[in-house]
Amino acid sequence: MTSTHTPADGVVASGVSIFADALDAQAVPVSRVDWRPPMEGTADDLATVATDPLRVDANRRAAEAMMAVQAMIVDVAPASEVLGLEKGQFLHAGPPLAWENASGPMRGALMGAAALEALVDDPEDAEALFASGQSVSLEPCHHRSAVGPMAGVVSPSMWMWVLEDPTDGRRTYCSLNEGLGKVLRYGAYGPEVLERLRWMSDVLGPLLSKAVRGSEPVNATSILGQMLQMGDEAHNRNRAGTLMLMRDLAPAMVNSGADAADIAKVFEFMGGNDHFFLNVAMPACKLALDAARGIEGSTMVVAMARNGTEFGIQTAGTGDEWFTGPAQIADGLYLGGYGPDDANPDIGDSAITETAGIGGFAMATAPAIVRFVGGSVPDALATTRRMREITLAENDRWPIPVLDFMGTPTGIDVTKVCRTGVLPQINTGMAGRVAGTGQVGAGLVTPPAEIFPKALAALAARTRARQS
Template structure:
């Protein structure tokens, strides 16, 4: 594959396809319109299906925390009475495993969905497609999506199912849905990048649903007080909304002939990307390159990979591509303001354009670098950067930091692109 051919702008080929894919991304209008159970909201969902993050894999390929999270999901859903029964069910196929992206969903870390879990339903009103994401479990480091399942995790999941989700869903419906794009744009101006920092966005969302919540209080709707206290103390609540909005946005990018990246995700096995011009095909490389800051008492040798699809936010120009909006992250994930600014500026060199809505005040309100072009990654050697939480080998979150996608994914993707479309 020749590097000189990768940046061709020949009319009628890659340039036009990329312009169309970018325009679709930039014009997206995601609204959260409902909260429903996964079995009722997600097309094709079955009662014995457990979804997880990353490119699809057989049960035998899952290991470590992601394997433990799948087992925990089966136990929570009542698909098995014991750990051993869950393992046997996955092995013989009586409990099915699915990849979140294949169902229009995205999962944080291990990304576990089961049939009874509530999901946000986010509609892209510009293109008619829908994205889904389940709820944040709470700030306790031991969470199902971080490979943990015990009585405390079970109780928190039950609280989400039976208290929090019904209240939030009712409030969203009473408001006629909530437009997420302007909310995200404002949060960027208030210090978020809506991946690893969601404090402002969470407050803004709470304000959007407050009128409905007040009406519900007056009507004696159950669980309102507990739900609002949960929202008030969990700055990460909005992450699942930003992920669903990003999924609904990115899924509209699919345009034959485009070299723009339409998804980035990883599993316990490795990191993978999709190209807008190659549909649902994943291109998987080794685990991501990482650096970060660990919580007290933890060491680098504990870091493990158990999946993650929150980089869908970076796919549409948020997260690591808006780091300069959220310089306070240095205290959480390490680094310095200077390094964060430099990383953010780098991303302009590998993206197709600048977002017309999501803007960075520090850069004179320049639009965030948006839509990674696989050709530019290979030509420049600059790898996409993402803000993430770091998981420990014994489960739970042990820190936070940044990762970069491995080059191998882009090499494989462009090889497949040339095989399908010819050298451009």
């Protein structure tokens, strides 16, 4: 279907491009409008939600609440203390998941975590433990105000970043970043993985705890704003953010009284891991988005998360309900001899960054990211502009210099996604599909399209119930 309108200075055309192309060939000035029909089967629900008298104000309040949050780093402590995790309890990324449906990297991460907690001597023995379901339990990180990158597995002895909003005392949590390659979050569980995790629990966590408790709270939201102007997009590129975090914590580490060799090792570990700040950026984004939860009538997405099998979203107006579909395999660049057949479907809570308006939504701030995830510099700029079509606001705290300091597109609107067919763009790492493999690449991915009509249907049902 195509429509045309003839103004005084030319033709405006939307729809099938053949008509605009024909006019171009005849030297007729044409203004092209990128029009797309709504997603199939959403017309009635879109019409219902459009009539909801709560929607406009609810979305305004949701976006404002999210953007008003200041995320402060206030502590680093074991998950057993801050999350109440007990022996045999494990958190994971994404929507709820049963062991029998877990992907290779999720299984690998859980097996490694079981060995870390001394539930088994050999990670391989953990398969039978999880299959039996005895003395172990699985729960999404999001259900405990936490987030985890990739497999996102958290066990009681792992140390967590603790972030707090000083206005209301709400807190969110995330584990410490291990680095890239063969690491637990990518499903690896070899001896070197467990040795690193034990060092993180014995040395890194306690030293970070001393540094955080021995200094003024670090403003993670402020660091995010600065790093976006320094070439990071805060999902797959966190180099500037990591260095700024080190700058803020280094004096307290040096003055902590800890062994000098341990301090040097921690500096080496953090400085050699450009992704270290990711595990601060994620809970900062969750803390902001959780401020919008429970606003009746809001169509704003407050979580996007993947468990390696399913991709799920939650919205401000539908409580804790998950809307899920099959996770997709990213399109990107592979390490070494790996290829598409080696990659697991998308996994991790790290899409919380895109949900908040950074990561893939802020690719224009980090054109160098295309060398890691694929695409081109013009693609990066176009992606950020395109995300404006499906969001409620621009976040002035996170301006984009190359786009004349436009704020990042923020607040994904389910109705706009269903009306335009434009899907959120996510930058992601890729885990090997076989447990124990580790990282195989990085790339770009979008959610399965069907989850947005599912969320829209639930929002429409609530609207009809209120109107009846």
